[in-house]
Amino acid sequence: MRDTPLFRLSEVEIIPAQERRVLEARSDAGAFVAFEGWVRNHHAGRSVLRLAYTANPALAVRTGQHIVAELVQQNTLLGASVVHRLGLLEIGEIAVWVGVCAAHRDSAFEGCRALIDRIKAEVPIWKHEHYTNNEKTWVGADVVKNR
């Protein structure tokens, strides 16, 4: 388990202390960096009530695993783990957790940043925003709407 790059989807609450446990096993790591994406109560000037995440699960997991493995190699990370939520999330919940460990801090910071950026850009996950006025929008789907 120590060297296994991980990406998974979760229908239940993300517990950071549990997620980092797999990385804590690395006694050769001198740096750990985590990023948590939180559900925010506003977006583009609108008041957000909650989010609903959906995915293409098989493709999302395979793509996520591939990205984690690639970055672990490129950034000389000793370990990395990513969990992305699916389903309905309330304000303040963790939508995505990214944790990396490395021998030194530079690799850890850079690897964590690169990992969350690529996850957002390349993994087939979609965000449905529910607003306090009962309206709903698919984030980033402007090309699909209005047609």
Added chain:
Amino acid sequence: VKSITVHYYGALVEMFGVAQALLHTDARTCADLWQVLVTAQGLTLDHKQLRVAVDDQFAQWDSVLSDGQSVAFMPPFAGG
């Protein structure tokens, strides 16, 4: 005529009114199939705005389809 299972994701589910459908089609490529589907709905959404996967692997729009395959049409990703 091929049997193709089509999967829609994100905003496309609402656009087509279903998450998946089994089709019998002559469409040769992914792009051809998309054109058939949007035309049937009276829509004009260019496939260049989307990503496509065949049998759970990212694919090119000019990928040639075979009988029994599954095709996923995916709008821009919005994870995180």
